Amino acid sequence: MSDYNYTEFKTEAYDLDQFRGPMPGQKAPDFTLHTADWIDQRLLDFDGDFLVLEMGSLTCPLFQGRRNGMADLMARFPNATFRVLYVREAHPGANIPAHKTAEDKFACATSLRNDHEGRQILIDDADGTAHQAYGGYPNSVFILNRQGCVLWFTDWNNTNAVEKALTQLSQGRPASAKALFKPVPPWVALRTLFRGGKGATADFFAGLPTLIWKNLLKRNWRILTGRGNGVAPDSSC
Template identity: 40%
Template sequence: MTTSDSASPSAQETSSAKPSPALEAALIYNYRRFDPSEYPLHQEFGGPKIGDPAPDFRVTDIDGAEVALSDFRSRFVVLETGCATCPMFGKGITTMNALAYRFPEVAFLVLYIREAHPGENVGPHRCLADKTAAANLLRQEEREGRRILIDTLDGQVHKAYGGMPNVIYVIDPQGTVVFRNMWNDPSAVEEALKQAMAGGDPSRLRARPRLASPAVARRVMRRAGRQAVLDMVRASPRIVPIIPRLIRGDLKSARDGRVPHWRVSRR
């Protein structure tokens, strides 16, 4: 998949009284208020499955350089989706950056997507400048050292990779997905890399994603703003029932049709 400037409405377009159909779709994608119905947490997420080719794309990074996934075809790639207002993404940033330091031959990429919990401080993106500013805020406040790629305003790459707020893909040098999970578990990612780089098959690994700690959740939601906190509280009756399943790792999205988990994280 290749994106282009024409697919991403500009700041000038966003100021128009009557938005174009493309801009209108982008504004809908960048919702103003969090609603769990945006994310089918009870079922397997979409995007390429293990063994599928990873969809190619071309975007710009946070510094304005053009980047394509195929640029890394000779290397292993760890691609994670995230944003400044997602506690589940925020909880793994430090560990993932440490992992990137230990695997310098691997390309660690963050795809910056729409805000998971928009608020009055970090709101929904209305132009690519908003998205880039939020990505810069993330880099500054969380000391994110991985290369940050800016998705299109309408989330073309995000949708191609499942459309969830935090997913992780390990892609081999031939461009094939060898491991994936909804919600990142850095320990499982490390094990997947070790196995794949040694010529093994990590597809049978099962991640054990942990919930964001209260400290991380407070920090991330405070960054978003009070409205984001209130929206999360209102949504909690629909989210809380699935939390035990998420901790146990038995969501269909975490299972991906594979077999038993490889370990239980105690960290």
């Protein structure tokens, strides 16, 4: 077992200055994963025009705070397939600790499914091979086409930006939506951290100044002032 499944959250676990996942215009990595029913599922085998893939876990406040919005998008865009890749616990605690085995990961993914998650949940191995290939962030989102090409991504989910990107792609246009980092309401964050148990809240607040500086300020300025190149929805990589 690698140190991928950290037992205490620290900002050093993430490179918050440089996202290392696949970029728009690049080929998305494919993996054979498992569903919560232990059924094999190829990541890039889907029925819709697009695959909307979100990283998430029980202890990620951002993921939990975006779930209702993503459910609304799934209803509004029947031409897209929506999936969650269950990753390591973002803020493990005494109640929901870091995964030590594949069975631990399956148990958490099953809990998420039983908590009215309507998207298909895919589970990768205990060391997060697929997650790390997609950048290793706790709540990133990728939109892929049937050719396995990354059309749009955000390292932190912003449902308004996902909606705009899907609208543009569904209309046959490149996606140019800029996804600013937006914190979830404090009560959503605290509810999620309390669910994780003792240690999760303290670890989160210890890293909060760094998260504010690198995500809310530094990253958002970079997004606002940057220029992205859109990728056509029918692109091949």
